[in-house]
Amino acid sequence: MHRRNVLRAAVVGTGSVAFGFTMTRPSFAAYPVQTGPSPYGSLQSADANGVLLPQGFTSRIVARSSQTVPGTSYTWHGAPDGGACYADGTGWIYTSNAELSAPAGGAGALRFDASGNVIDAYRTLTGTRRNCAGGATPWQTWLSCEEIDLGYTYETDPFGVNAAVRRDAMGRFKKEAAACDPDRKVVYQTEDVSDGAFYRFKPTTWGDLSSGTLEVLTESGGALTWRTVPDPDGSPTATRNQVANTKRFNGGEGCYYAEGVCFFTTKGDNRVWAYDAVNNTIVIAYDDNLTPNPPLSGVDNITGATASGDLFVAEDGGNQEICIITPDDIVAPFLRLSGHGSSEITGPAFNPAGNRLYFSSQRGTTGSSSGGMTFEVTGPFRS
Template identity: 80%
Template sequence: MQRRNVMRAAVAGAGSVALGFTMTRPSFAYPALPGPSPYGALQASDARGIRLPAGFTSRIVARSSQTVAGTSYTWHGAPDGGACFADGDGWIYVSNSEVSSGGGAGALRFDAGGTVVDAYRILDGTRTNCAGGATPWDTWLSCEEVDRGYVYETDPHGEDAAVRRDAMGRFKHEAAAADADHGVLYLTEDVSDGAFYRFRPTTWGDLATGTLEVLTETGGALAWAAVPDPDGSPTATRNQVANAKRFNGGEGCHYTDGICFFTTKGDNKVWAYDADANTLATVYDDNVSGAPLTGVDNITGANGSGDLYVAEDGGDMEICIITPDDVVAPFLRVTGQSASEITGPAFNPAGDRLYFSSQRGTSGSSSGGITYEVTGPFRGA
């Protein structure tokens, strides 16, 4: 038996679920193991200190504390979670600011050729805005990573005022992912004994009211239970429901084709919740020889190929790819910035440009963040 099949059998025997899908869905049969990247080996560092596969190039599109070229907007400190939205012939990249005072989020507007034509603020007066998620109705959910933090719904175009969504619960929010197939939004919680939540709006597309639920496990069976008091006081939301399933430091969250992929940094795992089958699987665990991915954090996906891209908080300052045929490998590496972390990976609508930030850049300070763009022959673009 090949080593990968041995590993799969071991994981299935430990209680995880190995999932098989048709070609219209990601065909992961977990766990992913180290192997050669479909893009080949990383090349030498470019002029910006980025190691990329052959055929890919990088550029800097914004720097914290500096005015974005061609605009009057000063790019925010500690850029974190991000997403892209279509904007006519161009697109918008939004980015949170994970600073404790001021927080909020900003945006970069690109024209059809990829030139930055505007930059502006879309959220102010919040705290430690870490990750979040895009909605199908083209808003950005910015999440506060503080005790009893809120979710704010923002307009990437900067036209409508941000709205605090109290019904989505008060806890140490990390990321959100919208599941239009089942009419829910998944939420991660960044504490060592955190929970995994879903929010079911009363009306899909309107987050003003709805039910916050937490994933539970009893005798190996998964279920969802309503959180009695989403306000989280005096009892934290994760402690209000018996048998709430615990996750060690919930981080990034990405939904596609029936599967919600999310990460936990405390144990360096990538998980897959199958919403149709109501099952949970371990996509990746760094407890394998030669594992390239550690400090798992933000996660996104390439729609055309089914590839997942996972950013590292620490580790080797890499974004790693996890392919549908269960290979995990470095896609890029940021050099000379060991006191930083990679945040906010997101593809433009065409899928041929990847955005991300080095949160603290070369200085190791939140005022030194750098936001990059990588262009090249991405699979499926």
């Protein structure tokens, strides 16, 4: 993904916040990204799976909660949430969290061959609680985060070989998502509370999360500073309340890093943020209150298409869409689910080739965690 840069400043509430972002090209955008036509065109009628897609795209359901994954003996977990894909020889793996109470929480995985056939499915983490968005690491592990007070991060093996390990040094708080920044050798983390913080974890050794320093983003006089959290265990004082001038975010959700920028979402105010790690600045990339006829609401999980620079943001609420945010500062629907009004879209992730998009409807058409559905969308994604 190309770098996106701050374009102008405006005042929101009592603080000065930079608005607007774009690729490495001149731009005169005066506001955050604006509603416009999708590069993929308008959505067509719902297909047999209840998915509205642009012309040329097709969907299939690859797994259903509480049912055996076809071609395997594994029962797919309930409430599928955050996910990511990993190259696996000639095929790939899609890992998915289970946002359920213990002992049903944790994570599972689907293994695909080179033709996209599911050839295996298995559990990679058990006995944990409300595993939500999570994040992938450059060393091919999956960080499964507990969305509970004093929640832990678990490092899991999507290939199903090594046992999961709890990473206490990464702190304990109501965790949502994680995104690795290999350039600064840190892991960003979001917190899903109304006065949440934005964190980064600096491992003592990059690639080893067993020890390191937890830091929180602070703001004073308009300047951003990362400061050490004195007690990452978060008890008796929550991590977000230990450091003066901690910058607050209303319900941190998904998190995605690419080329010096960490994008993350806040559901409480329907915003997409862009933290520029190179220049240590932060901008609002999308705000539904500042976007006429906003197509995106209930912002939640987020991922990106590396080749095109497009962001894909899933909705928890709204009209159950995944929306695209393009390098040309346009936001538009990419797909919509019909009949899933009591669910939320979770776990968007591209396969390594970038021509298949995976995601889940956490509660499917039933509104129950046992009715979750995991989808694959195939088509002419932009390069």
